[in-house]
Amino acid sequence: MPGEAVTLQLGHFSGCVGAHWWGLQAAALRRPAEPAELRAAALLRFGRGPGGAESPAPRLVALELKGGVGALGADGAGAEPPVSWDGPVADYRERGCPSRDTGSRRGDAAGDRKGSAGAAGPGAAPAASQAPSVRLWSDYLNVQLHPRSLYVIRQYLHDGDCGCLEAFGQGESLLQDPACVEELEDRLHFFVEECDYLQGFQVLCDIHNGFSGVGAKVTELLHDEYSRKGILTWGLTPVLSTVADPQKSFYRLMNTALGIAHLSRHSSLFCPLSLSGSLGIKPEPPVTFPYIKYNASLNYHSSAILAAALDTLTAPYRLCSSQGSMLHFADSLTFSGRKVVAAWAALPFPALSGSSLPDVLSAHQDVPWKLLSSWKEQKGSCCFAQSAVLRGICQEKSSCLGQPRSPLHSCESPEEVLQHYFHTRFPGAFSTSHVLQQPCHTQPPFPQFFSPLLTRRGFLLDKAQGFSSAGVESMPVLAALQSCPGLQGLLRGLCRELRARRCSGSCAAGLEQDDFQEALEELRTLAQCYQTGSGADGSEDEEDSD
Numbered sequence: 023m024p025g026e027a028v029t030l031q032l033g034h035f036s037g038c039v040g041a042h043w044w045g046l047q048a049a050a051l052r053r054p055a056e057p058a059e060l061r062a063a064a065l066l067r068f069g070r071g072p073g074g075a076e077s078p079a080p081r082l083v084a085l086e087l088k089g090g091v092g093a094l095g096a097d098g099a100g101a102e103p104p105v106s107w108d109g110p111v112a113d114y115r116e117r118g119c120p121s122r123d124t125g126s127r128r129g130d131a132a133g134d135r136k137g138s139a140g141a142a143g144p145g146a147a148p149a150a151s152q153a154p155s156v157r158l159w160s161d162y163l164n165v166q167l168h169p170r171s172l173y174v175i176r177q178y179l180h181d182g183d184c185g186c187l188e189a190f191g192q193g194e195s196l197l198q199d200p201a202c203v204e205e206l207e208d209r210l211h212f213f214v215e216e217c218d219y220l221q222g223f224q225v226l227c228d229i230h231n232g233f234s235g236v237g238a239k240v241t242e243l244l245h246d247e248y249s250r251k252g253i254l255t256w257g258l259t260p261v262l263s264t265v266a267d268p269q270k271s272f273y274r275l276m277n278t279a280l281g282i283a284h285l286s287r288h289s290s291l292f293c294p295l296s297l298s299g300s301l302g303i304k305p306e307p308p309v310t311f312p313y314i315k316y317n318a319s320l321n322y323h324s325s326a327i328l329a330a331a332l333d334t335l336t337a338p339y340r341l342c343s344s345q346g347s348m349l350h351f352a353d354s355l356t357f358s359g360r361k362v363v364a365a366w367a368a369l370p371f372p373a374l375s376g377s378s379l380p381d382v383l384s385a386h387q388d389v390p391w392k393l394l395s396s397w398k399e400q401k402g403s404c405c406f407a408q409s410a411v412l413r414g415i416c417q418e419k420s421s422c423l424g425q426p427r428s429p430l431h432s433c434e435s436p437e438e439v440l441q442h443y444f445h446t447r448f449p450g451a452f453s454t455s456h457v458l459q460q461p462c463h464t465q466p467p468f469p470q471f472f473s474p475l476l477t478r479r480g481f482l483l484d485k486a487q488g489f490s491s492a493g494v495e496s497m498p499v500l501a502a503l504q505s506c507p508g509l510q511g512l513l514r515g516l517c518r519e520l521r522a523r524r525c526s527g528s529c530a531a532g533l534e535q536d537d538f539q540e541a542l543e544e545l546r547t548l549a550q551c552y553q554t555g556s557g558a559d560g561s562e563d564e565e566d567s568d
Contacts, residue, residue: 024339024347025219027064027252028210031084032237033228034180035260037159038321039295040226042329042468044080044165049463051078059458064340067168067216081217082171083209085236087187090180092158094172156322162467170209175202178232186231188273190280191533193235197243206240214248221339222252222348227285229257229294230274234281241288252339252348255289256332257281259296259396260325261308261318271303272523278302279516280533283541286361286548290352293363293503294395294512295332297324301396301512302519309392311369313473313482326469330462331367331394334501337411338456354454355407359551360505362513364395369462370472370497371415375481379415379457380430383443391500397512404554405451406505412440414461414480414498461496470494506552513549517542 031040047065066078156162158180175196178187187193196202214220223244227237237255244253259278278301286292297318299306308318316323339348346354355363368391373382429446433439436457444453461480464472470493475483480497520542533541 024064024344025221026081026217027222027224027339027348028213028217028220029065029080029082029224029226030240031082031086031226032240033226033231033233033258034086034090034159035228035230035321035325036226036233036258037084037086037090038260038325039256039258039329039332040080040082040084041159041163042326043332044082044163045467046329046333046463047080048078048165049465049468050460053460053463057459058342059460060337060340061342064221067213069168077166079166079168080171081213082167083206083213084167084172085206085233086172086174087178087180088174088176089182090158091172091174092160094160094163094167156320159321159325162322164467170212173205173209187233187236189232190235190238190277191232193232193237194239196236197239203243207243220248220251222254222290223248224336224348225253225255225285225289227255227257227281228259229278229281229285230259230262231277234277234285237281238284238288241285245288250349252350252352253289253291254336254348254352255285255292257285257292257294258328259294259298259301260321261296261298262305263319271305275301275303275516275519275523279520279545280538280541282362282513282516283544283548287544289361290349291356291363291503292361293335293365295328295365296394296396297327298396300398302515306398309394311392312372313370313476314471315473316469316471323469323471327369328394330369330464330468330497330499331365331501333462334367334411334413334499335365335409335503337413337458338409338454341456351409354452355409355503355505357407359548360406360509362509362548363503363505364393364509364512365501365503366391366393367499367501368392369499370476370480371412371500372482373415373498375477375479376416379412379436379439380428380433382415383439384428384430389444389447389500391502393508395509395512397508397515404507405448405453406507406552407452408444408448408502408504408506409454409456410440410444410500410502411456411458412498412500413458414496415457462499463496464494472497507554508552510549510552513545513552517545517549520545 029040031037047062050060051062062078065081067081068078175187177196178192179185197206225237225241225244227233229237241253241255244251262274282292282294294301297309299308311327314327316327318324338344339346339351366389368389372386372390430439430442433442437455440455440457441453444451444455464480472480472494475485476494476497477483478493478495480494
């Protein structure tokens with residue numbers, strides 16, 4: 023059976039996603055009656071807390087800036103009791119929604135005070151949880167961290183007009199300090215050495231700021247010291263303002279492009295993950311979901327959506343029934359040099375309560391998911407490889423007399439049903455599929471931003487209903503990682519924007535000119551791995567060479 027993973031959170035938005043992710047793990051542990059499909063020990067360590075009670079804690083090393091840890095304290099999380107959630111989501115739902123201005127004004131630091139308006143689809147409810155008291159990810163962290171988990175970088179401030187970690191080169195320089203490297207290695211070794219069998223590392227890294235440089239050095243360190251272990255890296259970007267400062271937009275482009283080039287170099291797999299419509303200079307509207315009304319300017323909201331997707335995407339190497347490791351998982355998606363993959367998710371997956379799996383999938387000729395990897399989405403049926411997970415849907419086959427109504431109804435197992443569904447939509451792709459009974463649990467501190475067209479279990483209703491005091495407690499989710507031709511557009515687009523600014527680029531990034539050019543060439547080489555032989559490729563190559 024695959025063993026444990028150590029998680030690293032590098033940056034504040036990564037902390038926001040991580041806080042929700044750990045909350046999802048805690049929620050699953052509180053459901054002992056459900057089948058244990060996912061191994062909690064893959065992500066959590068179980069020690070003895072006060073009074074001898076068994077206390078789960080993330081196997082985590084989190085790097086944060088001064089002022090970004092709030093109630094956890096700058097010296098770690100072990101000196102104080104866990105930060106508990108006091109239930110403001112339920113209070114808002116009963117007493118009425120606070121104004122959007124209040125929510126934005128007291129949102130998650132700088133990233134939450136600036137941003138685009140809420141994102142929603144048809145049938146969406148009014149924003150039911152602005153959570154004006156939420157400022158930092160520690161405000162909604164509801165698990166206890168180990169004292170060795172949190173490492174505060176004191177040279178830079180989390181929020182302010184100066185002293186921030188803005189550039190890739192600044193982040194790289196931090197990990198060239200022997201004292202900083204020693205501190206990081208000590209914390210890593212503590213968690214690694216207590217593992218029975220370490221299968222690898224999950225790296226959640228902000229790539230829009232200087233933490234992209236931190237992540238470059240951290241993944242290089244992991245690659246050098248743990249060469250036979252999986253390193254799965256998630257490059258995270260919050261939804262940023264559509265009216266951004268040009269200089270900050272330029273820094274973001276530099277950090278993102280250089281981060282993708284360096285992080286993918288030393289990772290087994292790299293996936294950009296964001297609800298922002300674009301990772302380049304030109305802003306695009308954020309991703310919308312038909313049955314979620316979220317405020318895109320709140321990191322508390324956007325990070326919850328990404329955490330739910332991440333919890334589903336990572337299920338294959340955490341399954342109790344699986345023999346595959348993180349490295350095997352990555353290798354199945356990243357062959358032929360395609361180290362970068364895209365994430366897709368349907369949150370919640372649109373299904374009527376009680377429908378059988380073949381009936382649910384047969385109702386969707388086009389896969390009803392959204393792209394979470396930030397390029398202009400194009401409908402297509404081409405894919406090199408993919409890993410898909412569907413959770414929280416009834417697995418029973420519908421009873422039908424005589425001939426099956428469709429090929430899906432003739433499949434023998436839930437996995438076979440899902441596999442057949444994707445085979446018809448992505449013919450020729452190397453595909454793996456997993457179906458879980460366990461849904462994604464969405465009790466507080468997960469925000470209640472759902473449509474009134476959903477039941478408490480996240481299934482569709484024929485007509486809207488008012489929210490009960492319990493809200494939406496869980497939801498079915500479909501998510502997949504894909505190696506697909508669309509990534510060529512993302513990588514080439516970043517490369518072209520960098521080439522257009524080559525004169526000032528290396529200085530802004532804090533890099534030598536040779537290192538900057540090397541990163542540009544690495545992006546271009548990565549993009550070439552996703553060519554499909556279409557006629558448009560040649561013209562784009564010529565454009566890149568100008």
